[in-house]
Amino acid sequence: MPDPKPMRFRLIPLLILLFAGSAGAEPRRIVTLAPSLTEILFFVGAADQVAGVSDFCNYPPSVKGKPTIGGINNLNYEALAALQPDLVLCPEVNRDLLSRLKRMSKAPVKVISTDRVSSITANIRALGQLTGHAPRANALALGLEKKIALYARTSEKIKNPPLVFYYLWNDPLMTAGGGSYIDDLIRLAGGKNVAGGKKILYPIYSWERLILDDPEVIFGPSNLEKELRELGKKSELRAAKKRRIYSLDADVLSRPGPRVIEALEKLSLVLKKG
Structure with a gap:
């Protein structure tokens, strides 16, 4: 497992992805299509900025009050449009699904990688910055990195x-x-x-x-x-x-x-x- 400091440098390309082609204003009506991304948004304090979620987003418990729009493979595009999002957050999906989502969504679609443990803290920082909760997100990410690093050091000794x-x-x-x-x-x-x-x-x-x-x-x-x-x-x-x-x-x-x-x-x- 890499040292926590190098993990932060992985944030740079992710931030470029998140902010490319977007205005400086913080999104106020986010729709998220991945439970992991929903959990991160609530974790950093951006729950009020979440307008809708996928059917599989069930944590934290307070997410149950959010409108749902189906799953990534059976998305209800009418429900998505009705929410009038200003940003759609999507996990990595196949090219055809992503192409259709971008074509059908009037809001910008941001694809965020969630394929490694190291991507978690990078995503926490990036989404915290994106939603205006950077100080809280940075502190939470640092706390997680320290705990992950402890597991890494322990496992290396086995x-x-x-x-x-x-x-x-x-x-x-x-x-x-x-x-x-x-x-x-x-x-x-x-x-x-x-x-x-x-x-x-x-x-x-x-x-x-x-x-x-x-x-x-x-x-x-x-x-x-x-x-x-x-x-x-x-x-x-x-x-x-x-x-x-x-x-x-x-x-x-x-x-x-x-x-x-x-x-x-x-x-x-x-x-x-x-």
Whole structure:
């Protein structure tokens, strides 16, 4: 995990992306299409500037009072237009979806990368600056960076980290590869990602390959709890034999946002279990 200071320099290209082609005025009616970005806006104190959110934005609890406009794959463009946003914040999506969103939205669309742990504090600073909450955002980002750095130093001291497999999806079997947000979490929590050498962020994984790799720990999101229980019955897997297959809160685990420390706490506890 990089030192906190270099992480701040990654903010520069992100700020250029956010401010390119925009006026100096702070946006007052933001629509956000990613739960992680919604959480960041509320975290930095910009809740009153959020006009609408996606159907999947459910945290913090106060977000429930915000109008919803569907999901990124089934966006209600009429509802979006009715909110009269002055900015739409979007995660990285495929080219066709982004092209349609830009074509249908009358407001500027800003695409923000959320693919690494290091992007979290950069996004907090950038969105804090964008919405007029820079001092609070900078202080919060610095606090997170210090905690993340502590996890990084602790994990570096582990001589034989447990081999870990992330159960992203069951049909087809998928996991998180090297350079992904989950790969970062596994490493920072003190584990070694089975698929860390994969160049694809979220590769399909064969059952035969999983048996050969024989991870010590398998974990996945809580929405796949039933599938994970079934996996625990597979006697071919070391993790099943040792009862080291776990489901963790899907929202906390998979959102690159302010709750990253909670995700690291939960995962590190799982990896420390014998």
